[in-house]
Amino acid sequence: xxxxxxxxxxxxxxxxxxxxxxxxxxxxxxxxxxxxxxxxxxxxxxxxxxxxxxxxxxxxxxxxxxxxxxxxxxxxxxxxxxxxxxxxxxxxxxxxxxxxxxxxxxxxxxx
Amino acid sequence: xxxxxxxxxxxxxxxxxxxxxxxxxxxxxxxxxxxxxxxxxxxxxxxxxxxxxxxxxxxxxxxxxxxxxxxxxxxxxxxxxxxxxxxxxxxxxxxxxxxxxxxxxxxxxxxxxxxxxx
Numbered sequence: 431x432x433x434x435x436x437x438x439x440x441x442x443x444x445x446x447x448x449x450x451x452x453x454x455x456x457x458x459x460x461x462x463x464x465x466x467x468x469x470x471x472x473x474x475x476x477x478x479x480x481x482x483x484x485x486x487x488x489x490x491x492x493x494x495x496x497x498x499x500x501x502x503x504x505x506x507x508x509x510x511x512x513x514x515x516x517x518x519x520x521x522x523x524x525x526x527x528x529x530x531x532x533x534x535x536x537x538x539x540x541x
Numbered sequence: 542x543x544x545x546x547x548x549x550x551x552x553x554x555x556x557x558x559x560x561x562x563x564x565x566x567x568x569x570x571x572x573x574x575x576x577x578x579x580x581x582x583x584x585x586x587x588x589x590x591x592x593x594x595x596x597x598x599x600x601x602x603x604x605x606x607x608x609x610x611x612x613x614x615x616x617x618x619x620x621x622x623x624x625x626x627x628x629x630x631x632x633x634x635x636x637x638x639x640x641x642x643x644x645x646x647x648x649x650x651x652x653x654x655x656x657x658x659x
Contacts, residue, residue: 462646474650519583531583
């Protein structure tokens with residue numbers, strides 16, 4: 431069974447810092463990997479999707495990389511802002527259309 | 542609709558009652574997924590459909606849980622004889638049918654239904 435781990439579980443940084451969130455998975459036979467943002471009381475917002483054949487995806491201040499062979503993905507957030515405060519979830523999709531989520535990294539960006 | 546819609550947003554029920562949670566996926570999305578999320582954890586798979594066919598229900602905890610999608614659009618997750626341990630956030634997602642060459646397989650989630658069993 432696919433196991434997804436996210437480190438750190440929580441992170442507090444001052445505004446303006448660049449930061450990296452880590453995601454690791456045990457089975458490299460994945461279809462794609464998706465990063466989500468979760469805000470309290472709201473749904474999951476899709477941030478970036480990386481297909482298994484891709485190495486990275488970028489959207490604005492966000493950059494996600496994927497190293498399938500080593501079972502790792504990172505989400506890089508540049509110039510963090512207080513509005514980036516949320517829980518970030520990594521989800522791996524296997525070749526049977528099932529998603530496996532990590533427990534998330536709770537980010538707090540202090541003004 | 543523009544996004545995945547779930548109802549109700551909040552549901553409080555007494556132990557032993559049956560509940561039905563509804564999910565209305567994005568128009569044109571034929572894959573629909575149900576997940577359950579405990580506090581402080583990531584969502585865990587329950588079941589998923591392609592069109593009206595339930596493809597995988599291996600994540601349903603026991604036979605009190607069932608799901609249907611009779612017309613390939615709206616889906617209902619039903620929990621019979623609810624127990625306190627069923628309290629959680631229930632999330633629905635949809636995506637274009639997978640696999641589909643050249644098309645996005647991005648999954649979109651609804652806001653969830655917070656179920657509390659008292």
